[in-house]
Amino acid sequence: MKKIDDYLHKEVLVLGLAKSGLAAAKLLHQLGAIVTVNDIKATDDDLVVQELRVLGIQVVCGDHPLSLIKDSQVDLVVKNPGIPYSNPLITLAVERNIPVITEVELAYKISEADIIAITGSNGKTTTTTLIYEMLKEDKKQPLIAGNIGKVACEVVQNATNENVIVMELSSFQLLGTIEFKPSIALILNIYDAHLDYHGTRDEYVRAKGKIYENQLKSDKAIINFDDKDVCERSEISQAEKIFFSTTTELEGGTYIKDGSVWYKNERIISIKEIVLPGAHNLENILAAITAVKLRGVSNESIVKVLTTFKGVKHRLQFVEIIDNRRFYNDSKATNIFATSKALQAFTVPTILLAGGLDRGNEFDELKPSLKYVKAMILFGESAPKLERIAIESGIEVIKCVDNVEQAVSTAFEVSEKDDVILLSPACASWDQFKTFEERGDMFVQAVHKLK
Incomplete structure (x- = not known):
């Protein structure tokens, strides 16, 4: 890593002691900062708290005392991405013009390696994994990080x-960046999400767009030609712009023609050879191909991955066939758009398992995707709203x-032979689970119990 003195002798408050907070605190300490960590859920008996204190790092547990900023000379706040800006400590820091960042900014400042950064409302994990696997297959020595890994x-x-x-x-991570500049930046799509956190759609779009904000002419911006918001936001980037599209043949971009994927007039692979299910994944595939071609990856390596890669865990993950019923885990579908895309991947009778955290939105936009849904099994805070949609859709x-x-x-009780049973909640998991992964794992375990 780069040896920098940006944080030497600076007073830094790390807010939130999850994985990112722990890593940020240790790194800042190593870089010579005077670090204080604050976590409302932590206790003095926690091993991570004791670990940090052994290093000489002050840890304040149990609440968010404003004195951490009022009575000190804090130079910087590094916050857990999930902590909202309405948090009193964050509000006070902003009022006092104290920079508030996420650990992604720290990572950029010390990184010797080029960064390929991926964001979007849906498909991030699949696209990130595809890019990593293609680079790995071509022996480009990739490392995977951020919201995955x-x-x-x-x-x-x-x-x-x-x-x-x-x-x-x-978007939570990107909002807390200042100088962050990836050599290749990619926004897959922008759809209404996390509005409870960002407040407005414009603020959400602005947060996503920060991935392009600091790019220079020597960098590359990958842009979804089919998404108006992505195209508009990309205008802030000075980088060379490369487009991909599932609907339009693009000169100098990545696109679909004659049943195959093409990059800059070069045929890469027939769509029939791709094993990753779902038409929506073509967007992810085109984006991934664009990114790796910019890094010099061979067509052979791309084809090898696309003919073997079946998807990532919790994203339209095939689980099991039991009595001719096919089970799929799509727990990562935490919004309506993601669930709509998952449903569009199937043209057979489907039983949809959905529900979770009620963020105040309705689910009317889900109706057009319920064409093949014969039953809906609902749970969590949002179950009553989804029940209304099911009734109005004639389920x-x-x-x-x-x-x-x-x-x-x-x-399973209401299913019949050849049905698909799909967990695709259309909601965040936080009403009943700590993470969507935990929710998906429960689904997988319950499926295996049916045997």
């Missing part, structure tokens, strides 16, 4: 200029249950 500022510490870091980024079987495990057994 290890914390970014932890990964970059062991990276050299021989590596390339493939970094999945959320024959509607069941409300307490949790995902009950949803699996209920779905």
Whole structure:
């Protein structure tokens, strides 16, 4: 990693002691900062708290005392991405013009390796994984980080200029960046999401767009030609712009023609050879191909990955066939758009398992995608709203249950031979689970119990 003195003797408040907070605190301490960590859920008995204190790092547990900023000379706040800007400590820091960043900014500052950064409302994890696998197949020494895999500022510490870091980024992470500048930046799509956090759609779009903001002419901006918001936001980038499209043949871009994927008038692969299910994944595939071609990856390596890669865990993940019923785990579908795309991947009778955190939105936009849905099994805070949509859509079987495990057994009871049973919640998981991964794991375990 780069040896920098940007944080030497600076007073830094790290807010939130999750994986990113722990990694940021250790790195800042290593860089000579005077670090204080604050976490409302932590206790003095936690091992991570004790670990930091052994290093000489002050840890304040149990609440967010304003004195951490009022009574000190804090130069910088590094916050957990999930902590909203309405947090009193963050509000006070902003009022006092104290920079507030996420650990992604730290990672960029010390990284010796080029960064390929990926964001978007949906498809980030699949696209990030595809890019990583294609680079790996072509022996480009990639590392994966960010919103997938290890914390970014932890990964970059062991990276050299021989590596390339493939970094999945959320709007939460990007909002806390100032100088962050990837050599290749990609926005897959922009759809209404996380408005409870950002407040308005414009603020959400602005946060996503920060991935392009600091790019120079020597950098590359990959842009979804089919997404108006992405195209408009990309105008802030000075980088060379490369477009991809699933609907339009593009000179100098990546596109579909004659049933195949093409890059700059060069045929890469027939769509029939691609094993990743779902028409929506073509967008992810085109974006990934664009990114790796800019890094000199061979067509042979791209084809090898696309003819073997079946998807990532919790994203339209095939789980099992039981009594001729096919089970799919799409727990990462935390918004309506993602669930709509998952449903469009199937043209057979489908039983949809959905529900979760009620963010105040309705689900009317889901109706056009319910064409093949014969039953809906609902759970969580949003179950009543989804029940209304099911009734208005003429769904024959509607069941409300307490949790995902009950949803699996209920779905199996009402299913028939050749049905698809799909967990695609259209909601965040935080009403009943810590993460969407935990929700998906419960689904998979419940499916295996059916055997």
